[in-house]
Amino acid sequence: MNDTSQILDSALSYRVPMAVTSIRGFRTLTGGLSTYPVCPRCHTTMEHEYQAYCDRCGQALDWKDIKRANIIIS
Numbered sequence: 001m002n003d004t005s006q007i008l009d010s011a012l013s014y015r016v017p018m019a020v021t022s023i024r025g026f027r028t029l030t031g032g033l034s035t036y037p038v039c040p041r042c043h044t045t046m047e048h049e050y051q052a053y054c055d056r057c058g059q060a061l062d063w064k065d066i067k068r069a070n071i072i073i074s
């Protein structure tokens with residue numbers, strides 16, 4: 001594989017939606033739980049569910065598995 005095709009593969013992989021499969025949960029002061037979806041590529045938490053792309057890395061996102069996502073309690 002040459003450099004050009006590696007760059008192309010990398011660019012394309014950002015445009016192919018990756019399933020969001022983790023949600024991070026934070027306990028609130030009132031004892032509730034705030035949840036934020038986690039980007040499957042850069043693993044940062046996102047402020048909003050169902051956004052088309054990650055704010056941080058630009059990865060296209062697929063939300064079809066979000067109902068079965070793992071919740072990680074911090």
Ligand SMILES: [Zn+2]
Pocket residue numbers: 039040041042043044054055056057058059
């Ligand atoms: Zn990301």
